[in-house]
Amino acid sequence: MVRYNRRGRLDTSRVRDRRGGGGGKVAIGGIGGIVVVIVALLAGVDPTALLQATDGGGGGAPPADGGLQACETGADIEQREECRFVAFENSVQDFWAAEFERQGSRYEPASFNVFTGGVSTGCGSASSAMGPFYCPRDQGVYLDIGFFRVLEQQLGAEGGDFAEAYVVAHEFGHHVQNLTGQNDRVRSREGAESDAVRLELQADCLAGVWSHHATQVDATTGGAPIITEISREDIAEAIDAAETVGDDYIQSRQQGNVTPETWTHGSSEQRVEWFQRGLDTGDVAACDTFAADAAL
Numbered sequence: 001m002v003r004y005n006r007r008g009r010l011d012t013s014r015v016r017d018r019r020g021g022g023g024g025k026v027a028i029g030g031i032g033g034i035v036v037v038i039v040a041l042l043a044g045v046d047p048t049a050l051l052q053a054t055d056g057g058g059g060g061a062p063p064a065d066g067g068l069q070a071c072e073t074g075a076d077i078e079q080r081e082e083c084r085f086v087a088f089e090n091s092v093q094d095f096w097a098a099e100f101e102r103q104g105s106r107y108e109p110a111s112f113n114v115f116t117g118g119v120s121t122g123c124g125s126a127s128s129a130m131g132p133f134y135c136p137r138d139q140g141v142y143l144d145i146g147f148f149r150v151l152e153q154q155l156g157a158e159g160g161d162f163a164e165a166y167v168v169a170h171e172f173g174h175h176v177q178n179l180t181g182q183n184d185r186v187r188s189r190e191g192a193e194s195d196a197v198r199l200e201l202q203a204d205c206l207a208g209v210w211s212h213h214a215t216q217v218d219a220t221t222g223g224a225p226i227i228t229e230i231s232r233e234d235i236a237e238a239i240d241a242a243e244t245v246g247d248d249y250i251q252s253r254q255q256g257n258v259t260p261e262t263w264t265h266g267s268s269e270q271r272v273e274w275f276q277r278g279l280d281t282g283d284v285a286a287c288d289t290f291a292a293d294a295a296l
């Protein structure tokens with residue numbers, strides 16, 4: 001079980017809880033919705049190609065209990081579990097801020113947008129059915145927390161806090177890639193060895209790098225790590241999630257066969273391997289999936 005620093009302060013300054021909004025215009029459900037989730041799962045390459053032209057909502061008032069904005073300390077996670085998402089965001093972005101500084105550059109934080117149904121973004125309108133994604137144009141990570149139920153109930157993932165943390169860290173990995181120009185390296189958009197797959201595997205690796213350091217990240221506001229303990233079981237949950245979002249696993253489950261030529265995110269084995277590589281090394285340099293000799 002992930003343990004949190006009860007006294008650690010949660011910083012909600014980059015969090016936008018947009019769950020009170022409409023979004024009813026963007027309605028995708030049932031099997032079709034799941035197919036869309038698969039296409040866009042953890043998307044980061046070109047969200048504009050995935051987004052719908054209709055105008056969603058999601059800009060309304062926050063939930064009655066104050067939503068994520070009302071999360072103040074680690075202790076709040078015991079009362080309201082959803083506050084853990086603020087802890088993930090804080091830990092991930094604080095890590096990258098420190099890492100960029102260590103490398104002599106400046107990290108520009110992304111916004112963290114939580115929504116239900118549909119949401120307007122700098123990349124157009126999006127629906128929950130697309131799964132979590134990153135929009136480079138407005139530098140925002142977008143997440144419908146209900147996605148994790150889809151992962152568990154429809155794709156058979158084990159779930160768990162750290163499975164969720166992995167997904168959040170993967171999306172912020174796309175932000176890091178955007179800041180460092182990795183996105184521009186994408187020329188080929190599908191296929192087992194495509195640049196799109198390389199970009200996704202790199203985001204998995206970056207999520208692993210953060211995981212390696214997660215319990216050492218000093219929150220900018222509290223001076224102590226907000227995540228104090230990650231167990232073997234937690235890591236196993238993240239690995240399970242990485243397996244579950246592998247293209248081959250999803251394809252065999254959804255279409256009954258595996259077609260590597262249409263992969264956009266990489267196989268289960270690849271995703272686990274690159275996450276593990278980041279986790280083991282804690283080193284961004286280990287994440288060069290674009291290297292000519294990178295064995296995907």
Ligand SMILES: [Zn+2]
Pocket residue numbers: 041042043044045170171174200203
């Ligand atoms: Zn992705």
